[in-house]
Amino acid sequence: MNKIPNPSRPVPPSAQGEAGLEEARLRQQAIGVKLRHMFDEVVNEPVPEEFLEILRRADERSSGGNGA
Numbered sequence: 001m002n003k004i005p006n007p008s009r010p011v012p013p014s015a016q017g018e019a020g021l022e023e024a025r026l027r028q029q030a031i032g033v034k035l036r037h038m039f040d041e042v043v044n045e046p047v048p049e050e051f052l053e054i055l056r057r058a059d060e061r062s063s064g065g066n067g068a
Helices: 013-043 051-062
Strands: none
Touching: none
């Protein structure tokens, strides 16, 4: 037999726990979405020219074979 919840009766503690778990899942999901958005913004930022120059010099040293 299916039990239909009665709105005038309080929610049992086990159902409150389930609701709390669902709320926690939704909160974690929202945090995940925001973190992915922030990560995408950082990944899409341009690399500073000074950093690119450091990388170019490192490549020249490693391919130049002078060992210094």
